[in-house]
Amino acid sequence: MLNISIISKMDHIKSKPSGPAKNSRQEAFVVVLTTAVVIYCLIGHQFTQEMELIKEETVNVDIIDIVVVACGPTIIDEKSPPIWLSAERQFNQTRVMIKSAAIMTKKQVHIHMVVDTDDLFDRLEDFVNSMPEKYRNRIILSKYDVWYPKGRENMRKMFRSCATESIFLPNIFSHLNKILYIDTDMVFLRPPEDIWIYFKYFNPDQMLSMTEEGMRYLTQGIPLYKDGINTGVVLMDLNKMRDPKIKWMDTMIDLVDNWKGQLRLGDQDLVNIYLADNPDKVLVLPCTWNFRGLNCKSGRNSCPLAAIDGASIIHGNANAFSMNGQWKMKMVYLTFQNFNMTHETPKDLIADLKVNLKEVNKRRLPSYCIRIPGIDEMLLKWPKKVFELTDEDIQNGKETHGFEPKPKNISSNLSQ
Structure with a gap:
């Protein structure tokens, strides 16, 4: 009924005999304002319903599996920051991310750390163990070694150290079905379990969920999904990604070879190129999650x-x-x-x-x-x-x- 009323009002303005321009502008403004209010209310109602759904669904989620890749820095040129500064930054960012998850969650969060040194993991483990019990009991921390296919170890240095490791997570985590992958530089302002509900929205073909870039995409000259997506926060259905028909790892490696020298953002460029040809594989995540x-x-x-x-x-x-x-x-x-x-x-x-x-x-x-x-x-x-x-x-x-x-x-x- 609201939409019909708006259309009728617009028709009324168009068909009205000529009068003072001021009155026409005022009526047009009222229509625009009314439309904006209606859209705002509809969107607000939609997301109120969504929040109620999330609140109900997450009750049945016991453990949230989060995967984080944290490697030491790769010095690409003399402008790159000193190793000690980048390594310390990586530790501090991961520490704050874990801290925010422990504070915000009402569940148990299993953080799977893919690292290239024991030192980083050991320091994070010491931090988790030093938390007060109510927070410590919410976090499980596990360590995994960095892995690249034989003969493809050179991919580790693309963009930043281990920036392409995320495309091999279906192989590393063969024991997991679904994961949330996030970069180290994240702060949770909301319970991590709330994002898990979006797996419920996946159709049979969708296996990834992430946000759109929301700005001009940095790498030019490559195919993009829409105007580009950001891979800092990604829901992954690993079971679907491991399906032999998908050929996920082989396809990613082929893309590296085919676009060599043009991949400024590592895994993010690769995923964009893949989704440009396979848009049915992604569910766009609301931008508020990144x-x-x-x-x-x-x-x-x-x-x-x-x-x-x-x-x-x-x-x-x-x-x-x-x-x-x-x-x-x-x-x-x-x-x-x-x-x-x-x-x-x-x-x-x-x-x-x-x-x-x-x-x-x-x-x-x-x-x-x-x-x-x-x-x-x-x-x-x-x-x-x-x-x-x-x-x-x-x-x-x-x-x-x-x-x-x-x-x-x-x-x-x-x-x-």
Whole structure:
């Protein structure tokens, strides 16, 4: 009925005898505004229903299998960062990602770490073991060695160290059916189990789910799925990917050979090329599950759903967490990093996050997202919802970030 009313109103305007231009513009504006309100309400209703479905479905999920690949750096040229800085950054990012999962989840999260050194895993294991019991019991940590097919070890150095390892996960994890693959530079603002529901939406052909890039794709001259997808967060149905008819690994290796020298982003380029020819294999994930500072780069929010539903995972790609150019994203990362799991509560965490996000505006720190109306609420929405907090509950936050001028100083200011 709403759509019919809008169309009738438009017809009325078109057929109305000529009158003052001002009145016509006013009526046209009313139509546009009414249409926008209706669409907003319909979208809001749709996602309210979706959240109710997710709340009901996740009750039956006991363990969430998350796969993370964390390798030491590969020095490509003299402009690459020092090994010690990149290695420490990798550890810190993975640590905060695990920490955020432990805080936000109501289930048990099994994090499968694919690593090339024992040192990184051992340090992460020590961190998990040092957590208070209520958090420690939510995390299982397992180690796996990096694996590439014989004769294809050179693929390890494409883009960044082990950036192509994710395409071989169906072979490495032959004992698992479904996984969530994520990059190390992620912070969960919402329970990890909530994303698991999207497996229910897969049709018989779909075996991957990820978000669209939401900006101009970096690698030019290669086939893309739509305008490009981002592989920082990927749901994988490994059973389907291992189907002999799919020939997943052979196809990926062929793509490496066929597009040699043009793959600037490693696995992401390969998956885009594959999905350009096989669009039936992917279910597009809502952009809120991979929200990045780059979504704000153009001066507008290229993930408008976040304004309604809030950001579920923030992705610190392009060094957003370690450099000083995207402070809204970095402030979320630093607040989780400095949260004391022993002596503070989630309420303290969220109160501090609210204060720290305001500091970005107060100090006029560089940030793409500072120009986006309502960005703080997008980042606070799910933490407040999960812990059932209102703005009145989080009035007494404190600054916990520390504005060190260099990334290396930030990494030294760690706490549980």
